[in-house]
Amino acid sequence: MTEPLLKVEGLKKYFPVKNGLFGKTTGHVKAVDDVSFYVNEGETLGIVGESGCGKSTTGRMLMRLLEPTEGTVTFDGQELTKLSPQEMRKARREIQMVFQDPYASLNPRHTVEKILMEPLIVHNIGDTKSRKKMVRDFLEIVGLSSYHAKRYPHQFSGGQRQRIGIARALMTNPKLIIADEPVSALDVSIQAQVLNLMQKLQRELKLTYIFIAHDLGVVRHISDRVGVMYLGKMVELASSENLYAEPLHPYTKALLSAVPVPDPNFIREEILLEGDIPSPSNPPSGCTFHTRCPFAMDRCKQVVPQLEEIKTGHYVACHLYDADMIDKN
């Protein structure tokens, strides 16, 4: 197999908690705690998890919009985490981001043309004339019209704005697009349009996506592989089919059992989790999920489970699948 386009190893982000008059650090919020994964060229990796599990933080660290506390990010053979800020700025030409809130991610004082030309100016691509032409071309590509270029963001609907956001991410012809909940702020009917657009663009422009979302249905629709995050850790990572057909981690099982099924006669076996998500500033010992896990054992309270390949391409971090446990079953 060829080298993956993006490789993440041991990524951590601890936010210091400061207290008192002199801002003494009294603890850390472990937003992302030792996450590793890879993304192959041309595929879509979905990252799901509930709010606050660190999926957006992970996305931002990949682009070094947030500096990782620890860990390495290797993109296309280049270790991003070692680049100087200058080099990183240049590297961002290859990695672009689509943001969650289409209302907040476009500068209200700039016309669409100005918004879309900005990446070209920053990376010194083309001259004014060719830039304008590119803006018009890309507007058409994302399903808007070239006459929209002169308008301001507030004259568009949410879906249209997200198309503009996508167009902006495409302007520099990147290889990897990190989409941070790109459709969760949109109506369901618009979500489908935007998702289909993203898939079409992926086919035509040979893009690689990291798709961060909390909506399992959306992730299933678009992803080749899916990673499930819980409290700053990746608990399961598998191909989309495998994960949805045969979830291994108890948390994934509970998540999937909560997905609505469009069949009124369907009797669900819902796995209800008890309790709340523990605070990431003081996560539980061992497996962070043991406080809510219906299958928790003594070992789960003490030993942190590692993400291990249980079946081909199916990784899970759970003691239920430790070698000796499987023998018992």
Added chain:
Amino acid sequence: MSNPDPKNLVPAEQEVVVEQEAGPWRDAWKNFRKNKIALVGSVIVFFFIFLAIFGTWIAPEGINDQKLTERLKAPSSQYWFGTDDFGRDIFSRVILGARISLGVGFFSVIGSVVVGSALGIIAGYYGKWVDTIISRIFDIMLAFPSILLAIAVVSVLGPSLVNALIAIAIINIPNFGRLIRSKVLTVKQEEYITSARAIGMKDFRILLSHILPNSLAPVIVAGTLAIASAIIEAAALGFLGLGAQAPAPEWGKMLADARNYLRNAPWTMIFPGVAIMLTVLGFNLMGDGLRDALDPKMKT
């Protein structure tokens, strides 16, 4: 968008073409135009600006045409606002004083806006110790009553109109600095700033092209209102003899000179006073209108 728009439901391709320019500034102007009181304020302001520019041609007499036989004459058809203790035409002096007062107002505010905004943006954007140092300096300056600080500055620099202007500019720096700092703190959290960083933009460019334009609205409002207070401060310094020097027809100075004749010749005091009041009122009304037009968020 403010009202539910049926367009949202239609795919982008079928959307109706409405070709019109509608930038955020244009929207603000539309709001402003509806506000009658603010329009009155602007009329007053533009009237005084007009006087400031064309006063030399309008005023029937010069600023220092003394006619000792005509001392302290009451308002009449010849001297509309009467004459002062040197027999100078107060009408002409009030008109010609507009240039001084407005000049001090504008230029001192421009000075404090430029310096204050620069410091405020740096403090707000870079944060950490830079912010701490700049903010503490602002706090120290704000701890003094502003007019006292202005008097101190003028007494160091020496009494003159230009020094009064500089003093007023200095005392207003922390107001603008803090205002823009707080605005920058909010704007910098906006996702379009993150997205600007994500496309690889340099800090300086982000500051100039994203943060500054989006932080400016409150400064415009505060600037307009600050012109009003700067005019009053200039008048106060003039009144104390620390601003404009004789025979300059500065309104505050005219008030000070008229003090002795308050009982016998009240017009020497009334007209410059009314001029100050009207200008300040005009700027305040206009500033309030601008705030209403700019503040309730350019519809996001």
